[in-house]
Amino acid sequence: MRTIVQDKYFLRDLHREIDLYDRKLVHLNKHEAFDTQALRDAAIRKLVTKRDALISTARTLHANGVEYADHELPRCLRPEGWVDPRTEVTLAPNQTVAAESRLATDTALLDGTASATMNSGKPASSFGEAIRRLSKLAPLGEDAPLAAALGSWQDDLVAYKKKRRKSTIAA
Numbered sequence: 001m002r003t004i005v006q007d008k009y010f011l012r013d014l015h016r017e018i019d020l021y022d023r024k025l026v027h028l029n030k031h032e033a034f035d036t037q038a039l040r041d042a043a044i045r046k047l048v049t050k051r052d053a054l055i056s057t058a059r060t061l062h063a064n065g066v067e068y069a070d071h072e073l074p075r076c077l078r079p080e081g082w083v084d085p086r087t088e089v090t091l092a093p094n095q096t097v098a099a100e101s102r103l104a105t106d107t108a109l110l111d112g113t114a115s116a117t118m119n120s121g122k123p124a125s126s127f128g129e130a131i132r133r134l135s136k137l138a139p140l141g142e143d144a145p146l147a148a149a150l151g152s153w154q155d156d157l158v159a160y161k162k163k164r165r166k167s168t169i170a171a
Contacts, residue, residue, distance in 0.1 A: 011061050011068050014054060019074035021051035051076075 004010065025047050034040040058077065062068070071084050 006061055006064075006066065008067050011058065011066050012072050014058050014061070015068070015072050015074050015077075018051060018054045018058060018076065021047055021054065022075050025051070 025044065028040075028043060028047065032040075032043070034043070055076065070082075073082075
């Protein structure tokens with residue numbers, strides 16, 4: 001019979017699985033559509049039962065002294081007000097800003113709500129500034145060398161996708 005080694009790597013995977021169940025529960029509560037409230041409660045109860053079994057195993061491993069990194073803890077096992085020290089940014093000697101503000105900015109960028117500020121504002125890097133300056137200077141007509149260079153990678157991508165599609169069909 002196979003023996004499961006309960007070490008720090010097993011605990012890390014267990015924490016990831018618990019975090020997955022946390023995310024599934026949030027999704028179930030916010031986005032999933034059910035015909036009746038009883039069906040919703042049954043689905044929630046099913047996920048909570050599975051997650052609780054995993055949590056009890058994780059707590060047993062914690063009590064037995066299996067080492068783990070604090071940032072690997074799932075959300076439900078983190079203490080109240082916990083901030084990940086790896087994502088905390090120091091601005092001044094006694095002033096810090098947590099990553100939530102950066103996360104909100106990144107989320108806004110992904111959602112597209114900050115697209116107006118991205119397009120009208122200053123570029124984020126010198127590389128972005130150089131690309132914007134080149135795109136303003138060079139004409140993008142059909143015969144322009146910059147247009148040919150910029151279009152070539154798109155043509156290469158289309159050719160690659162066609163070739164890839166053919167190879168998957170053949171396999």
